[in-house]
Amino acid sequence: MAKRETRRWSVEKRLEFIDFRLFWEGQINRSDIMERFGVSVPQASTDLSLYQEAAPQNLMYDPRGKKYLASPSFKPHFFKADSDSYLWQLRDDVRDFSESGTAWLSSLPEHDIFRLPHRNISPQILKEVLSTIREKKALEIFYQSMTSNDPSWRKISPHALAFDGHRWHVRAFCHRNKFFKDFLLSRIQKTGDVSADSVSGTQDKIWHEIFTVKLKPHPKLSKSQTKAVAQDYDMRDGKLDVQIRLALLYYFLRRLNLEDCDGEKRNTREQHVVIANKVETQKALDKAQYKDVLQS
Numbered sequence: 001m002a003k004r005e006t007r008r009w010s011v012e013k014r015l016e017f018i019d020f021r022l023f024w025e026g027q028i029n030r031s032d033i034m035e036r037f038g039v040s041v042p043q044a045s046t047d048l049s050l051y052q053e054a055a056p057q058n059l060m061y062d063p064r065g066k067k068y069l070a071s072p073s074f075k076p077h078f079f080k081a082d083s084d085s086y087l088w089q090l091r092d093d094v095r096d097f098s099e100s101g102t103a104w105l106s107s108l109p110e111h112d113i114f115r116l117p118h119r120n121i122s123p124q125i126l127k128e129v130l131s132t133i134r135e136k137k138a139l140e141i142f143y144q145s146m147t148s149n150d151p152s153w154r155k156i157s158p159h160a161l162a163f164d165g166h167r168w169h170v171r172a173f174c175h176r177n178k179f180f181k182d183f184l185l186s187r188i189q190k191t192g193d194v195s196a197d198s199v200s201g202t203q204d205k206i207w208h209e210i211f212t213v214k215l216k217p218h219p220k221l222s223k224s225q226t227k228a229v230a231q232d233y234d235m236r237d238g239k240l241d242v243q244i245r246l247a248l249l250y251y252f253l254r255r256l257n258l259e260d261c262d263g264e265k266r267n268t269r270e271q272h273v274v275i276a277n278k279v280e281t282q283k284a285l286d287k288a289q290y291k292d293v294l295q296s
Helices: 009-025 030-037 041-054 083-094 123-135 223-232 246-255 278-289
Strands: 059-062 067-070 138-143 152-163 168-174 179-184 188-195 210-217 240-245 273-275
Touching: 009 030, 009 041, 009 067, 030 041, 041 059, 123 138, 123 152, 123 188, 152 179, 210 223, 210 246, 210 278, 240 246, 246 278
Parallel strands: none
Antiparallel strands: 059 067, 138 152, 138 188, 152 168, 168 179, 210 240, 210 273
8 A cells, every 4th residue: 555645534535435446346436425425526526636646557437437447457545455344344234334424335245144132232321331431430230140130239340341242241340249350231230329439440450461362273174174274264374363351361262162272172064273372271261260359
């Protein structure tokens, strides 16, 4: 991606949009820019001229279709071509987020994504939790734990939010148990008093410590299968290093069906990747699950 001159952010985003459309869809015209950004005809024309000045080798004008086409020598100039960014926009389209102003696609392939059951998080409760984190205070919550038959009030000092790929948690010090733990936002039924006697998130050692999980293809895969898995996970030299907070390590391993750290015992049809540093990962997992009780 070429070094670019300093421009206003709004202009830069429109030039990036032109680049994006040309790369993924092979064409663009003034109306695409006007509809996406709400600019005038002269402004859209100016944007296309600016783009042509910056990357003259990328554009060809089609007078019949009255549109610009990506040239055979096209190379992205204002954005890095990334499959994930395209596929995430398809996901947003399926989830009806395309009106949020993020979707840049026009010509969509037929697609669908299965929806996991929705976790209901009260906007008001989330607002209270965010406010408490921001103000570094403690909050009373009425919480339903799966280890108790009924919900109960408890005081927490929240300091971060975390997503495990399926559910949103708030990471907080539990004043009842005297250690840091995760609380599902969807299981907080209501909030109560806010107080100043909070415990700082800086004391949450498990949250702040980062561990590297080393993944590799299952050793019983064939040579061709091993190569495919390495390519699938974008491995380098047959390994993939993933840095993860200790507080999130169990969730990460569970998503990969590796929470026992021993995927090699499973059938290769079900388990394609395993942990290369098993001993270290098990020690890290034990450390993450240890309850570091703080004295009040």
